[in-house]
Amino acid sequence: MAKKYQPKEFEKKWIEEWEKEKVYKTPLRPAGGGATLGVKEYVLVMFPYPSGAGLHVGHVRVYTGTDVLARYFRMNGKSVLHPMGWDAFGLPAENAAIKAKKNPIDLVPEHIVTFKRQMQQVGLSYDWDREVTTTEPEYYKWTQWLFIRFYKMGLLYKKNTLINFCPFCKTGLSDEEILADGTHERCGAKITKKELPQWIFKITKYADRLLKDLDGLDWPRGILEMQRNWIGKKEGINMEYPVKNTDETIICFTTAPVNFGMTFIVVAPEHELIKKIMNKKISVDPKIRKNIIAYYEKAQKKSEIERETEGKEKTGVFTGLYATNRIAGWDVPVWVSDFVIGHVGTGAVQGCPGHDYKDFEFAKKFKLPIIRVVEGKNGDKSPIEQKEQVIVKGMKGKVCNSKFLNGLDFAEGLEKTMDYAEEKGWGRRVVTYHLRDWIFSRQRYWGEPIPMVYCKKDGWVPVPDEELPVKLPYVKSYEPTGTGESPLATISNWVNTKCPKCGKPAKRETDTMPNWAGSCWYFLRFADSKNNQEAWSREAIKKWLPVDWYIGGAEHAVLHLLYSRFWIKALQDLKLLNFSEPFLRLRNVGIVIAQDSRKMSKSFGNVINPDDVIAEFGADTLRVYEMFMAPFNSEIAWSTKALQGAYRFLKRVWDLYNNSEFIIENSAANEDKKLVVKLQKTIRKVTDDIPQMKFNTSIAAMMEFVNVWEGKTLPKEEAKQFLKILAPFAPFMAEEIWREVLQEKGSIHLSAWPKAVGEIVEEEITIPVQVNGKLRGTVKIQNSESKNQNLAIEKALKAEGVKKYVAGKGYKAIYIPGKILNLVTG
């Protein structure tokens, strides 16, 4: 009786053997042992934050998919860089450490040990010699060094800023870290505003390049769109409206050609005009002034987030002033309302209630006129009633009731309005962005110390390069202070230092960098991870960068991916790099949810631990299952039953190789031609599918092949080929069979990928026959005759199912050789 499939018996052995033989070392010798190394292929998966919970089956999915790619490229003779590291700074690590009452400096390495062990168990082919950890001084030394480069080029500056502040984490946050409902993406606490001195990164300086360069990237469309939306470039016009009986002008930003539908102006409570009214620089009726002051004070009490989220009920006060809409030739009343936000646009809105939802609500509430200036469905130009909702959806439709703009579509109308206003001097074209500068300070312990010293005489002075790294002190108490100062501020022997410039007493910056800092450049460090002279050498970068394949979750669509792109562009400007985009291809992985269709979570008790799955079924089963269940970028719900299907498949493969009756030494004797043809098709399919990350169909094709193979014999050479295409998915079993059963020398993972035979020649092919587009039968035809239309028709007409539909009728034949025959009657 043949040996039973027992993965436990050999998986551990191969983990050790691969490490010993340095099978996955970068760069590898070419597959098949040839002399030259192939083209480089940098295959990178987003490195994890090593949490205490250990590896999740979701991690296993994204790492395995990336690993399959890396293994595939290696076997195809490419020079592969496939590294792994740890993104260990940041709030989650720090909060976990506080909970565990352990310093994160001690806790993080413990977590890393667990993660690494689990990754090795899954059979991931990383070159561990290149491992990096963002929290180690050897690494963050260079993060600090980069900070100073950015500071020196003027991209970083410190300024008092009204920032988003998380009262739970007691730290400032960037806009990108706040969810739409005004809560912190990490802890879910409601964000408040606080004014603090902050290090600010001028990412907006790169807005245009960050936007333009998206065009050249092979990234998922959705992610590109999210970045475009986040950068939020808008071309429009700042229209000037003189305020009657004053010297004032209100400037309104607009992207819509709707001057002829404009019936009011609304300014934000913070607007200059309101300040001037309140301090009597503009004279208005004292009663109105009183109302405005009351309204202003009420608005100030609300936080911005309250103002935005508290409901859509419009409030407001008429200022008593009128402004002139010179394009339309009429005056409009000026109102103040808190639905207009001071720092958005110009803090003033030209109200066109016919075609804007908010303006409509406002006009309805205060009984202001509503004019249609964009046609509705079927060219509808009728007036808009007060009770109606907004008629025009989005920026579609033709402009109407607008004199010289009539009949133009929306975009043309805007162009013409802009030309007209500029010509008359009533406004000018402007470009605005949604992107804001990046708040780079965190008032927390667990981050890279910002390498700056404040001297009373010299101001901010960077720590000299030779004094880097500025090490994070090992302390007992690192809990957030809540005062807006980092806990580092309380460590006086660390804070107090000398000014690098004048040598007088000075103080260190006590804020730390945000958790994104380390991940902005880690992919560069992998190219040269051991370099202690510089952050990277030019040769190493030239050899490996940019990243060819970057794989990870869609949750990083904006934050990490935008920040990294920004750093790379800045580093290019510093001439430290000579490319402008870090990640040429981006692919997303779908999340793994629990069997009950909920998120896997301790509190639901539905978490699947990869260790348990490996203990029961082996790592290969886990890998094959996760690759097979759905397309790589789709969400999957865990299914223990389906997992067993993957196990069954592998077991059947094992049995085929361990049963001499299914494999013969040489191809002459009992070989089954059809089986060999099927194998060639399978090789072709898997070869095509892997670089498209269509792992599910690759595995399905291999399953099909195994279904055909069972009960037949396959020549040994062909059996080796099949094992090779299985190897990226089930590396343990493939290696065990390769070396122990087939007695091959060296690792299968360094063997050459099989080539499918040029043309697959089947002797006989089946051609479907349709009559009037409906399938009525099939005919078998010799492959050599497949181009012969008359023969195909002749055969088709003999088929019972076809005959009765065509009999006695004239027909036209459409024949696609080897594909289909369609007979169209009458």
Add this chain to the structure above:
RNA sequence: GCCGCGGUGGUGGAAUGGUAUACACGCAGGACUUAAAAUCCUGUGAUCGAAUAGAUCGUGAGCGUUCGAGUCGCUCCCGCGGCACCA
């Protein structure tokens, strides 16, 4: 509201404009077994039908292009994700 992605059997899902439902799970029947598990074999879109005869319908809905549409175009409906009092 805007932007993006989807909608195919009982389930996860396949399908360069060319035999829709590959592959897998589940289910049903059978073999092996004292029995169960495991394994193997057969069947499995719906409706009509005794039928493993045949027919009709069938990829969210409806039109259209085409010899032929899950796939292309138009008009909608629904679900998911992102953004948003953004002017």
